[in-house]
Amino acid sequence: MILNNYKIWSLTDGSQGMRSQANGLAMELGSDIHEIKTELLFPWSKLQPGILPTFNWIFRNQIPENKLPKILISCGRKSVYLSLYLKKKFKDIINIHIQNPKISFEKFNFIIAPNHDGIKGPNVINSIGALHQFNSENNILTISNINLPKNNLLSCFIGGENQHYKFSEKEINNLCNELLTTVKANPKLNLLVITSRRTNNITKRILNKKLNGIASIWTGEGENPYFFAIKYSSFFVLTSDSTSMISESAISGKPIYVYHLPYKRISKRLQYFHNEFKNLNITRDFNNIKKLDEWKYKPLNETKRIAGIIKKRIIEEDL
Numbered sequence: 001m002i003l004n005n006y007k008i009w010s011l012t013d014g015s016q017g018m019r020s021q022a023n024g025l026a027m028e029l030g031s032d033i034h035e036i037k038t039e040l041l042f043p044w045s046k047l048q049p050g051i052l053p054t055f056n057w058i059f060r061n062q063i064p065e066n067k068l069p070k071i072l073i074s075c076g077r078k079s080v081y082l083s084l085y086l087k088k089k090f091k092d093i094i095n096i097h098i099q100n101p102k103i104s105f106e107k108f109n110f111i112i113a114p115n116h117d118g119i120k121g122p123n124v125i126n127s128i129g130a131l132h133q134f135n136s137e138n139n140i141l142t143i144s145n146i147n148l149p150k151n152n153l154l155s156c157f158i159g160g161e162n163q164h165y166k167f168s169e170k171e172i173n174n175l176c177n178e179l180l181t182t183v184k185a186n187p188k189l190n191l192l193v194i195t196s197r198r199t200n201n202i203t204k205r206i207l208n209k210k211l212n213g214i215a216s217i218w219t220g221e222g223e224n225p226y227f228f229a230i231k232y233s234s235f236f237v238l239t240s241d242s243t244s245m246i247s248e249s250a251i252s253g254k255p256i257y258v259y260h261l262p263y264k265r266i267s268k269r270l271q272y273f274h275n276e277f278k279n280l281n282i283t284r285d286f287n288n289i290k291k292l293d294e295w296k297y298k299p300l301n302e303t304k305r306i307a308g309i310i311k312k313r314i315i316e317e318d319l
Contacts, residue, residue: 003030003311006070010035011079016197017130017244021098022075024133025112028307029071037061038078049080050103056085068093075099083108094314098131110313112306114243116272125309127302128276129247134230135304146228148216149190154182154292155229156191156215157249158207159241160198164270165261167241172203175259176210178286179237183214185290191215192233194226196242234294237286243273250282250300255293257286 010026012018014037026033039045039060044052056063059082068090074083075098084107087095096110100117111124112131120126156179161167183189193207193215204219211217218225229236236249236256249256258274277283281297 003071003314006030007032007034007067008071008073009033009069011038011072011074011082012036013038013076013078015076018075018079020133020244020248021131022073022079024131024303025096025098025307026071026073027133027135028304029073029311034064034067034069036063036082038082040078040081044081045078048077048102049084054081054085054088059085070094071096073098077102096310110310114273115276116243116269118269118272125306127306128280128300129250129273129302130244131303131306132244132248132251133303134248134251135301146223146225148192148225148228148232150232151234152188152190153229153233154186154189154191154235154237155233156193156237157226157229157239157242157245158193158195158199158203159239159245160196160200160203162198162241164264164267165239165241166264167200167203167239167261169202169206171261172206173210175239176206178259178289179211180214182237182289182292186292189235189292192225192229193217194224194229195219196245198241235292240270240274243270246273246277246283247300247302250277250297253297253299255295256283257289257292258283259286 008026008030010022010033012022041058041060044058072083072086072093072095074080080101083095083097087093094109097108098112100113100119105111105121105123113119113124113126114129115126183191191214193211195204207217230248230252233254238245238256238258240258240260281295
C-alpha cells in the first residue's frame with residue numbers, strides 16, 4: 001500500500017548513510033519524493049538543534065515552499081532544523097525523524113530509532129538496526145553490468161577508525177590474514193573487498209599489497225560494486241564499526257561474519273547492537289574461521305515493516 005497522493009520530502013545532510021535511511025523509508029511510503037540536502041549557516045551548522053532559534057534565512061539552500069509536502073522525513077542532526085522550521089510554519093505537515101533528534105520528541109509526529117539507541121515514547125517506533133534503501137523483493141536499485149563473479153561470492157566491507165573503534169595497521173593486517181586463511185580453506189570462494197569513505201589510505205595500501213591476486217578490491221575508483229555485493233554475495237565479512245553496513249547486508253538473509261575491532265572506549269549502544277544481531281542469528285564472529293557455515297535467517301526488512309506501521313497510523317488518523 002503506497003500513499004500515492006502524498007508528496008514526500010527527504011531531508012538529509014547529503015551523506016550516503018543518511019540518504020539511504022531517509023530515501024528508503026520514503027520509497028516505502030510513496031512515489032512522489034523530493035530530496036533536499038540541508039545546508040546551514042554558521043553557527044547553526046555546528047550546534048545541536050534547540051540551542052538557537054530557527055529562521056528561514058539560516059538555510060543556504062532554497063526551500064520550494066510553493067510545493068509543500070504532506071510528509072517530511074529527516075535523518076541526521078542538520079536536517080532537524082529544516083523539519084522543525086517547516087513543522088512550525090505549516091502545522092499540518094507530518095514530520096518523521098530517523099535517529100534520536102536529541103530535542104523534545106513532541107516536536108515530531110514520528111521518531112524512528114534503533115533498539116540500541118534505547119529511547120522510548122508514544123510516537124517512537126523502534127527498529128532492529130538501521131533503516132536503508134534496499135528491498136528484499138527487488139533490491140530497489142538497478143545493478144549495472146559489473147564484471148564480477150556472482151557465485152560463491154564472499155564480500156568483505158571495510159569501514160575505518162571512528163570515535164568508538166581503533167583501526168590500526170595491526171588490525172587490518174590481521175583481518176587480511178584471516179581472509180587469506182578462509183580463502184585457502186575454501187578455494188571455490190570468490191573474494192570481493194570493498195572499502196568505505198572512512199577507510200584511510202594506509203588501510204587501502206595494505207589491502208592491495210596483501211590481497212593482490214587473491215581478491216577483487218575496490219578502493220574508490222570506478223563503479224562501486226557495493227549494491228552488486230548486497231545482491232549476489234553468498235557470505236559477508238564486515239568490520240564491526242559500521243552498524244549501517246551490517247543492517248543493509250541483513251536484507252540478503254545470507255550469513256554475516258563480523259570482524260570485531262578493539263574499542264577505544266566501551267560503547268553500550270554498540271554492544272547492544274551486536275548482541276541483538278547475534279541473538280537473531282544474523283551475525284557470527286569472524287575469528288579463525290576456516291569452514292564457512294551456511295546458516296539462514298529471515299531477511300531483515302525493517303524499512304518495510306516500519307513504513308507499514310506509519311501508513312496504518314496515518315490512515316487511521318485521516319479517517
